[in-house]
Amino acid sequence: MMTDDGRFIRQKVMEHNKWFEECIPMIASENLMSPLAKEILISDFADRYAEGLPGKRYYQGNIYVDQVELKAMELAKKLFEAEFSDVRPVSGTVANMAVLFAFANPGDTITTCALAQGAHISTCEFGAFGQRGIRSVNYPFNVEDMNIDVDGAIKVLKKEKPKIAQFGLSVFLFPPPIKELMDTFNEIDCLVWEDCAHVLGLIAGGKFHKPFEDGVNIVSSSTHKTFPGPNHGMILGANLTEEEEKKIQKAVFPGVTSSHHLHAMAALAMTLAEMQVFAKDYAAQTCKNARALGEALYAEGIPVLCPDLGFTRSHAIALDVSKFGGGKDCAQLLEDANIICNKNMLPSDTSSVKPSGLRFGAQELTRVGMKESEMKEVAKLVARVVKKKEDPKKVKEDVKALKKNFTKIKYCFNEGEPAYKYHKLVP
Ligand code: DSN
Numbered sequence: 001m002m003t004d005d006g007r008f009i010r011q012k013v014m015e016h017n018k019w020f021e022e023c024i025p026m027i028a029s030e031n032l033m034s035p036l037a038k039e040i041l042i043s044d045f046a047d048r049y050a051e052g053l054p055g056k057r058y059y060q061g062n063i064y065v066d067q068v069e070l071k072a073m074e075l076a077k078k079l080f081e082a083e084f085s086d087v088r089p090v091s092g093t094v095a096n097m098a099v100l101f102a103f104a105n106p107g108d109t110i111t112t113c114a115l116a117q118g119a120h121i122s123t124c125e126f127g128a129f130g131q132r133g134i135r136s137v138n139y140p141f142n143v144e145d146m147n148i149d150v151d152g153a154i155k156v157l158k159k160e161k162p163k164i165a166q167f168g169l170s171v172f173l174f175p176p177p178i179k180e181l182m183d184t185f186n187e188i189d190c191l192v193w194e195d196c197a198h199v200l201g202l203i204a205g206g207k208f209h210k211p212f213e214d215g216v217n218i219v220s221s222s223t224h225k226t227f228p229g230p231n232h233g234m235i236l237g238a239n240l241t242e243e244e245e246k247k248i249q250k251a252v253f254p255g256v257t258s259s260h261h262l263h264a265m266a267a268l269a270m271t272l273a274e275m276q277v278f279a280k281d282y283a284a285q286t287c288k289n290a291r292a293l294g295e296a297l298y299a300e301g302i303p304v305l306c307p308d309l310g311f312t313r314s315h316a317i318a319l320d321v322s323k324f325g326g327g328k329d330c331a332q333l334l335e336d337a338n339i340i341c342n343k344n345m346l347p348s349d350t351s352s353v354k355p356s357g358l359r360f361g362a363q364e365l366t367r368v369g370m371k372e373s374e375m376k377e378v379a380k381l382v383a384r385v386v387k388k389k390e391d392p393k394k395v396k397e398d399v400k401a402l403k404k405n406f407t408k409i410k411y412c413f414n415e416g417e418p419a420y421k422y423h424k425l426v427p
Contacts, residue, residue, distance in 0.1 A: 021420040028361025031228040034412035046263035072269035082236035088260035089233030092222030101251035106133025118171030168195030175209035201226030205283020229271035232264040282411040289362035292372035296379030322356035336392035
């Protein structure tokens with residue numbers, strides 16, 4: 001017999017699902033899992049424990065878990081052209097912590113981008129880097145190109161001689177200049193680490209850039225942004241010594257995980273299997289859509305960053321809405337119209353609470369089948385709220401009408417299944 005509390009919780013989750021079915025979700029770090037990955041996420045794997053590596057577990061009961069995990073490791077290496085994979089970190093930040101545990105000691109220097117330049121919170125003084133006692137030194141950043149200034153970065157690298165040169169952003173519009181900096185990395189003999197969380201699905205499909213071909217040693221990532229898997233993490237490697245690979249494995253367990261969320265690991269395995277087939281088309285369409293969205297918003301009179309560079313080479317675009325009330329207010333008005341995005345710092349900002357930017361990602365809209373023509377529609381709806389200041393409630397009705405035809409999942413084995421499904425035990 002369910003209590004009122006139980007009914008309340010279930011009701012709210014169902015309302016959320018229904019709401020998102022009627023929304024235009026553009027948070028650049030989110031996506032929709034495939035029906036098969038979701039099925040696995042609620043399997044009995046969710047109720048079990050495993051510690052260590054396949055074949056060397058502390059717990060019994062891992063016969064099938066081991067087989068799935070070995071398959072996930074194999075598929076990850078194949079998809080990302082890596083020599084090493086660890087599919088156990090339970091999130092992107094936990095993957096980053098494992099890399100820190102493996103290769104950096106308190107007091108060591110690591111070079112990174114700054115938060116206002118779009119860096120992830122884990123690389124900041126008050127995030128995982130700071131908690132590990134790392135001295136984080138930022139590369140100079142070229143605001144016009146929204147990318148690292150190569151000459152400036154060479155100077156910083158030569159002066160600081162960091163143990164690790166770290167790359168990767170949460171406003172990741174253009175590939176980092178890894179190739180251009182490779183001579184300097186070799187000269188100072190540092191490891192090269194890229195947090196690819198935002199662009200993992202694009203890399204899987206051959207877009208954005210090829211980290212390992214460019215010279216990256218370690219890729220850390222979450223697995224639920226452009227890569228449409230479960231909330232989980234992963235570490236990939238190339239050109240590492242056996243000892244370095246073992247250091248990563250030990251840092252993951254027992255360093256920063258105990259059991260590694262077996263249901264999420266298995267759902268990741270399924271997504272990896274699906275992406276062997278679908279990543280190329282999905283990544284290509286996601287990039288086309290992001291660029292089309294940038295172009296259409298710019299044509300509507302909303303400043304989108306980097307117009308001369310085609311706005312983006314990823315799934316994401318950044319908007320400067322300072323003259324329309326700023327990121328905080330615009331994001332709220334858009335939510336009132338069922339358009340979901342987040343406020344974001346731009347390089348000139350000092351406040352993360354009241355920044356001047358908005359960040360949009362096209363990966364989820366692509367996942368439900370939207371193409372360039374729909375991006376134009378989305379841009380018009382955004383402009384009505386942000387620029388023309390139309391009543392969001394009125395715009396919401398048109399948002400719902402547009403989304404009505406895009407509620408089915410694409411780019412996976414069970415294409416055409418409802419994308420925002422709530423699995424009901426009882427009606
Ligand atoms: N904070 C997330 C993002 O939205 O980029 C990444 O963890």
